[in-house]
Amino acid sequence: MPIVLENVSFTYGTGTPFETVALREIDLRIADGEFVGVMGHTGCGKSTLIQLMAGLLTPAHGKVMIDGADINGKGYPLANLRQRLSIIFQYPECQIFETTMEKDVAFGLKHSGLSAPEIQAKVCRALESVGFSFEEIRSLSPLELSGGEKRRVAIAGALVTEPQILILDEPVAGIDPVGRGDFLKLVSGLNRNGVTVLMVSHNTDVLGDYAERILVLDQGRLIMDGPTRSVFSDVEKLEKLRLGVCRPRKIAHLLKERGVQFPQDIVSYEDLLKAVIKSRKSVAVS
């Protein structure tokens, strides 16, 4: 299910004094199985972009095509799209509305035609995938969970339909470091199995470690789009935009500024670690 945006623009409050252009002439193609990071300041159009992709907003101009079909075309089955595309919003705990965790996670499967035991098996798997014991959590009310736990339940609710496209808006904020690591492993595992992942985040370290491609939005325009390595190679530009780069890249950059011969094609923690070990060995040999 490739996602294609053709010349998409979007304006809020058209015809009112509050008219604001949120996105301008976006051209974009995301292939199946990509892991794409989206960066940009508050107000740059990130949230508008993902809502357009999910058919929650209709573009003022241009087309949003998923799997070759215009999702805003007449008669397009949006309900089917939503079984295959899940969004986890910025405050996932606000997505919880049922009285028990089992019911909440099961909601997305309510009209799927599956039998009750099939639904339960899927709910169980989704909750376990975010680190809960199904038996312990199933009958709890959201009021009994901490903030971070609620986030994980909401994420399970988005995963339960086994989407082919997963859109995450700042998913790891407020989740503890171990929970964050587990969640990102889960997402990258899904991605390896072919799920397209689009992750909006201010956390450049997470994007550096996981995303293979980065989109940078600024004032509604797509100003950078490329492999993570090449986008993060422009440290000055990203610093100037006040977005910054991931820390491994920044450390490599600082070392270079201090006159150290150090590789600059670094984006992930692993890259940094390997580069230090490798360059250390070459220093020892010489």
Next chain:
Amino acid sequence: MKAIAGHDISYSYASPGSIELSLTGVSIEVSSGELIAILGHNGSGKSTLVKHFNALLPLQKGELAVAGMDAKDPSLLWELRRKCGMVFQNPDNQFVSSIVDEDIAFGLENYDTPAERIPRKVEEALESVGMPGAGKRSTHMLSGGQKQRIALAGVLAVDADIIIFDEATSMLDPPGKREVMEAVRRLHIREHKTVIMISHDMEDAVFADRVCVMADGKILAAGTPREILTDRSLLASAGLTPPLSVQIYYDLCEAGVELCRCPLTEEELVEELCRLY
């Protein structure tokens, strides 16, 4: 006088068959003017603990004095809440007005501040958070970092001495986070406010006077940032991970590359790496 003196505090959200979300016999002291970071996994009891400090949760068991006031004494409740303010995670959930100065004045009005003194107090609070003259702005037009600083100004306006940040920067973009952290450090250093900061960002904890680690409703350890953040097994047992600089120090050690000392910040790491070459 201690800003916070808590002894043997226990709390249960009291519903049958629930996941344990309570505190079990937590004792904690925070000195006046101290900046303390509280770290811990989701559900470890961090928020439950700090919600006792400004009496959002009633004390079920144990003793607690906040700025010398007994948290159990209902007649001191308002004064206690004035002295100890809280800034929460979601900036949009804590506004009561759509205009900045009205929002900041809300607390002052509730504490019966004479109307003629309010504008001055509001402006002073705005200056303290680095947003002088922002009084007439509309709250929904502010950036996340600005919103959090307005929430902080609302706490400062009523002369709070103890300020609690419950993951107050976790939803902000990097510039917003920087703005808020700078405001926090300024208040701590210049105005000697006591700061209690809950965070999942180990890099925030580096700048604390003391770091406190919670797990499963208990305080597991407390110490200087260096003692706590370089203790990998402690952090692992609390469901936490060390800062990047510490992680790489240990990973390099295992690969046979030894740095002179374990760096805590990015700057220290760059310093140490430079020495290798």
